[in-house]
Amino acid sequence: MKILRLAIPSPLRRLFDYLPPEGIDPDSLQPGSRLKISFGRRETIGLLVEVSTHSEVPTAKLKPAKSLLDLQPVLPDTIARLARWAANYYHHAEGDALHQALPVALRHGEPCEYRHSWFWQASPNATLDTLAKNAHRQRELLAVLLAHPQGISQEALRAEGYELSPLKALREKQLALRSQHNPQLHHAHATVDILRQPSLALNDEQQTALDSIRQEAGFSVSLLDGVTGSGKTEVYLQAIEHILHKGLQALILVPEIGLTPQTIARFKARFNVPVVALHSGLTDRQRLDGWLKARDGQARIIIGTRSAIFTPMAKPGIIIIDEEHDTSFKQQDGFRYSARDLAVYRGRMEHIPVVLGSATPALESLHNALEGRYHWLKLTQRAGNSAPPSFELLDIRQQTLSDGLSAILIDKIRQHLQQQTQVLVFLNRRGFAPSLMCHACGWIADCRRCDANLTLHRQPPRLHCHHCDQQHPIPQHCPQCNSTELQPVGAGTERTEQTLQALFPKTPILRVDRDSTQRKDAMQNIMHQVQQGDPCILLGTQMLAKGHHFPRVTLVAIINADGGLFSADFRGMERTAQLILQVAGRAGRADHPGQVIMQTHHADHPMLQSLVAQGYDAFATLELQQRHQAQLPPYCHYALLRAEATQRGRAEAFLAAVRQQFASFPNTETAPCQWLGPLPSPMEKRGGMFRAQLLLQANQRKPLHQILSQLSEYLEHHLEARKVRWSIDVDPIDTF
Ligand code: ADP
Ligand code: ZN
Numbered sequence: 001m002k003i004l005r006l007a008i009p010s011p012l013r014r015l016f017d018y019l020p021p022e023g024i025d026p027d028s029l030q031p032g033s034r035l036k037i038s039f040g041r042r043e044t045i046g047l048l049v050e051v052s053t054h055s056e057v058p059t060a061k062l063k064p065a066k067s068l069l070d071l072q073p074v075l076p077d078t079i080a081r082l083a084r085w086a087a088n089y090y091h092h093a094e095g096d097a098l099h100q101a102l103p104v105a106l107r108h109g110e111p112c113e114y115r116h117s118w119f120w121q122a123s124p125n126a127t128l129d130t131l132a133k134n135a136h137r138q139r140e141l142l143a144v145l146l147a148h149p150q151g152i153s154q155e156a157l158r159a160e161g162y163e164l165s166p167l168k169a170l171r172e173k174q175l176a177l178r179s180q181h182n183p184q185l186h187h188a189h190a191t192v193d194i195l196r197q198p199s200l201a202l203n204d205e206q207q208t209a210l211d212s213i214r215q216e217a218g219f220s221v222s223l224l225d226g227v228t229g230s231g232k233t234e235v236y237l238q239a240i241e242h243i244l245h246k247g248l249q250a251l252i253l254v255p256e257i258g259l260t261p262q263t264i265a266r267f268k269a270r271f272n273v274p275v276v277a278l279h280s281g282l283t284d285r286q287r288l289d290g291w292l293k294a295r296d297g298q299a300r301i302i303i304g305t306r307s308a309i310f311t312p313m314a315k316p317g318i319i320i321i322d323e324e325h326d327t328s329f330k331q332q333d334g335f336r337y338s339a340r341d342l343a344v345y346r347g348r349m350e351h352i353p354v355v356l357g358s359a360t361p362a363l364e365s366l367h368n369a370l371e372g373r374y375h376w377l378k379l380t381q382r383a384g385n386s387a388p389p390s391f392e393l394l395d396i397r398q399q400t401l402s403d404g405l406s407a408i409l410i411d412k413i414r415q416h417l418q419q420q421t422q423v424l425v426f427l428n429r430r431g432f433a434p435s436l437m438c439h440a441c442g443w444i445a446d447c448r449r450c451d452a453n454l455t456l457h458r459q460p461p462r463l464h465c466h467h468c469d470q471q472h473p474i475p476q477h478c479p480q481c482n483s484t485e486l487q488p489v490g491a492g493t494e495r496t497e498q499t500l501q502a503l504f505p506k507t508p509i510l511r512v513d514r515d516s517t518q519r520k521d522a523m524q525n526i527m528h529q530v531q532q533g534d535p536c537i538l539l540g541t542q543m544l545a546k547g548h549h550f551p552r553v554t555l556v557a558i559i560n561a562d563g564g565l566f567s568a569d570f571r572g573m574e575r576t577a578q579l580i581l582q583v584a585g586r587a588g589r590a591d592h593p594g595q596v597i598m599q600t601h602h603a604d605h606p607m608l609q610s611l612v613a614q615g616y617d618a619f620a621t622l623e624l625q626q627r628h629q630a631q632l633p634p635y636c637h638y639a640l641l642r643a644e645a646t647q648r649g650r651a652e653a654f655l656a657a658v659r660q661q662f663a664s665f666p667n668t669e670t671a672p673c674q675w676l677g678p679l680p681s682p683m684e685k686r687g688g689m690f691r692a693q694l695l696l697q698a699n700q701r702k703p704l705h706q707i708l709s710q711l712s713e714y715l716e717h718h719l720e721a722r723k724v725r726w727s728i729d730v731d732p733i734d735t736f
């Protein structure tokens, strides 16, 4: 009797046993193949983990799988091992982790094969002479086709940067032929040289960093700690060049909002090799193609966001995590993995170097560098001839503000615009105003489902909860006293846009936030206008902080630098410092010196002072000392047990019972683990659920993981646990 042990996308932390589908020889089945099964009342996909001879379920109760979807395993062994390790480390259900490691199309049962695309050849008697001298684009393409008598795929042509519209013209003139193409079979490089553009001559710091990365044979982790504009990307490019010469592939992870056309273009411009970008604009089908090309070794450079860490590579050569401090590398729900930390594990597994790059490294990474676990590579100077920006704290205590802007700041903006340069105004709050208040009775519009105020938006007009996404029409009267004196309180980007437009009527104001960039191409159009270089004011949220180069911006104005100074989360300071420096880094990247002005009510705050006077490293050293004294991460390890329920108090009571249950574990000073809580979550009510959390802290990972294993086992089988929604978060990045 052969039993198939399947991984199924389910929250249950176990595998499921099935009989082989009818007519299939179980010995021919390989782990990593997909089977269609019925599971409960639904039909789903199971991934074969192993074929066994024994099941704890009585044979009569076992169901046969419905059908086999793959003759070859779809999940490569390395990726299966990575996902399984992650499931174990993050105490997440293995079946779900394995499924999340697959592209969505494969999770949905699509065939694991390339989409057919077009394959182009020159017609047998086609010559360049048949084309008019001024038909440049057609001539250029025909020349490429003539140089490839075997033909070339449309994909490859596009990857090489050719426009495709002239192809149609060539076909109409019967100079080119089109046929169906399976790119797996025909692999076409239009050119042989790896470099399309020469690499830059590195400065000494860059060269030292590059040498160090290149020297590494096998696994190593390097922290490339370089100020914004210091040429980290150039170091990545040359490290990649080196591994491309060895015939290997590179995987580059960037933050969610960093995967811009600009970024992709930079890699494509440098190298003559197929580059696959796994970005959010792709269909599931296109993603699958990219994934297949990476797996088969055709894609030489793969750029993607968090989930791309699970992209298989036939010939792995290097993994690079750009802006490694970015919180988008940690998945914040469901399978709560950190792609950065998985990259390090994967590098070790595949014996390849891992590079973590940032101008503002996470304190965890700095700690690892200080402890000697990571090579610490520093770039302290801006590359080329651009000078670092100057910083200024603008004390706004007792200053008159017009919608948040002080007179001094407005003056500065005017000065820079008069010099014909551009200004970036940073305000990390979208909408018109963060709240709507009744002037007569003090009523404030709040969300019924969350402990939060509703944000007033004018474009289009609505009250919008930024936490649960509920939207309401704007009331004409106060629901409490019927007064019509409803007033917006505070300013978001929409209101600041209006204020700036009134102050600078002749200057274009380009607003960048989630609302203004919803339409496809909106962001690209804004970026295009900025690149034109005419004076303008760029106003936006943290969407402006990453992945962009604004060479004509000479002033960065931070309207409120105080955001995270008094946050309940111990990481508030770190985040604020990172955000400020990332935004500031947009200024003066070319030959124009940059100036950064930060409005604050706390100009003498030591953290702001050290950041402004000495930079990130000094700030980070100070912050690490404080973490050490308080025994906070990275000097200890955290895991959070979160719970939520529809009834107030229930989640908290549940967590208290869990803690009680585990009280048998020693809980004294010398004990390996300590419980903190339960406590209501900082925003207790959210989306109609009441939330609470229980923190588990330990100096060593091992005892922490032992308890977590028992905990997840207990929770899964404990009846009370079904009345709440619970989750385990290992190495959480927001603790409060
Ligand atoms: P980072 O990634 O650290 O922010 P970039 O790699 O984007 O920095 O480099 C900033 C600018 O400096 C880019 O315009 C880049 O082309 C230029 N640059 C980088 N390295 C050098 C170099 N060695 N010589 C001259 N210019 C350089
Ligand atoms: Zn009122």
Ligand code: ZN
Pocket: 447, 448, 449, 450, 452, 465, 466, 467, 468, 469, 470, 687
């Ligand atoms: Zn809400």
